[in-house]
Amino acid sequence: MLLFQINSASHVPAYRQLMDQVKYYIASNALRPGDRLPSIREMARSLALNPTTIVKAYSELEHEGVIELQHGRGVFVRDGGAQGLSVAERAESLRPLIRQVAVEAAQLAAPADLVVRLLQEELDQMDRKEPSDESSGS
Amino acid sequence: MLLFQINSASHVPAYRQLMDQVKYYIASNALRPGDRLPSIREMARSLALNPTTIVKAYSELEHEGVIELQHGRGVFVRDGGAQGLSVAERAESLRPLIRQVAVEAAQLAAPADLVVRLLQEELDQMDRKEPSDESSGS
Amino acid sequence: MLLFQINSASHVPAYRQLMDQVKYYIASNALRPGDRLPSIREMARSLALNPTTIVKAYSELEHEGVIELQHGRGVFVRDGGAQGLSVAERAESLRPLIRQVAVEAAQLAAPADLVVRLLQEELDQMDRKEPSDESSGS
Amino acid sequence: MLLFQINSASHVPAYRQLMDQVKYYIASNALRPGDRLPSIREMARSLALNPTTIVKAYSELEHEGVIELQHGRGVFVRDGGAQGLSVAERAESLRPLIRQVAVEAAQLAAPADLVVRLLQEELDQMDRKEPSDESSGS
DNA sequence: GTGGTCTAGACCACT
């Protein structure tokens, strides 16, 4: 069972924190296409949030094509679909966030190699579980 | 003259966009300690924003120690003071944003080497102009 | 054998999608009065839906006079009975949907002649097979 | 002042009715890029709906790129942006709705020329006010 | 059981 949690002290709205966690679990292959997510009510109970807050998070994720809400059935992870992008398109999507990293690094006077090392670490966490065989685990 | 602009479609508040741009120009050495920023009135006119919005951005930047508001004189860039941090502290500050990059990259199915290359590019833009003399460049 | 399928990503309820497909096949003369439709159980199996969902679709279609459920025999297409309507009545029934087409076309900046051409195409697909004999076509 | 109204008897949810009306006014040039829409609270008052219902309608329209919500300022119509589509893309977007028209027409036994005439009427209502000069009117 | 819509009302953040 995956762990979801929201930090109510953070100024990031709860529904956005939830969205980010779902995306994180998908990116790191802890959630895979076809997997079912906790129902709106379950999630609301376990996070001590109002169901409508979960509805908002799930709806936004659906708009972004990340998950699928099926009436009367539940909530499911969709399969990727971002394979058809060009290098330039991906670069343009990523650049603003990456520039923010560079700016923050400069302000902290963090050396470039440290920043790159941290990024490598995080990228490794995403990829490594990818097509490894599941059957040995369960 | 540096270019400031705000994107009203973005849901990042205007004052934050301004803050980010000031920080970006400082990080990339387009603004250096002692340099003067546009006055509140000037900035408000050129961005078509309410002066109180500029006041908010400048005040926050002052609280963060990035700039200095000198009553009746103008607004000036201070010299950075983040040298005393440990590697671990810098890493912890940067990790959340870097993880966000990794997650977004995974969602776009962007290969790790592309992401690292983009980061290198942005970091280079920060460092290269550092204590080199200005006149040769522009 | 006719192909029925439901799109779980669409927010149109499954029972409505089924109804629409039955109507489409009738309108395009792929199903004609007296033809037998798959039984509730067959349909439920082939669409991976709950039988009660098929029951709902078939019942609604029966209420609309489109099909006939014959206890223990099967499900059959009835012959259409909408001949007695005035032009004004038909126009009023169709206008809301047609206006929606016009609005969507405007939003896509689609030229009027393209929209009309598309409608002609679809109307042709309805009419052409009408009382022609089946064997020559398929 | 534009008239907005919702029909609470209809099974179309209120927020969707509002979305459709906004789109209709834009398609028929009664609302143009840059125009301001009633604020959430105004709209809620005038329609006797809860503000959160308006928020939902406006948010969806923003996701679709139709309008822009500006914090602290108001709600504004965005400029088109659908100019870059190919004929094939527009056709694929419009076909499902147009097919629905054809199916409904067939069920009503409405002759093709009537349906086409109705569509022409509605398309004319969209286009005619387009680049006509405004100054003579006001 | 599931998701989807709506209300009434509160509180916060932005301009």
Added chain:
DNA sequence: GTGGTCTAGACCACC
């Protein structure tokens, strides 16, 4: 003033 988030709770529709 504006939009943005969240709650508590109701009612409906789908499977």
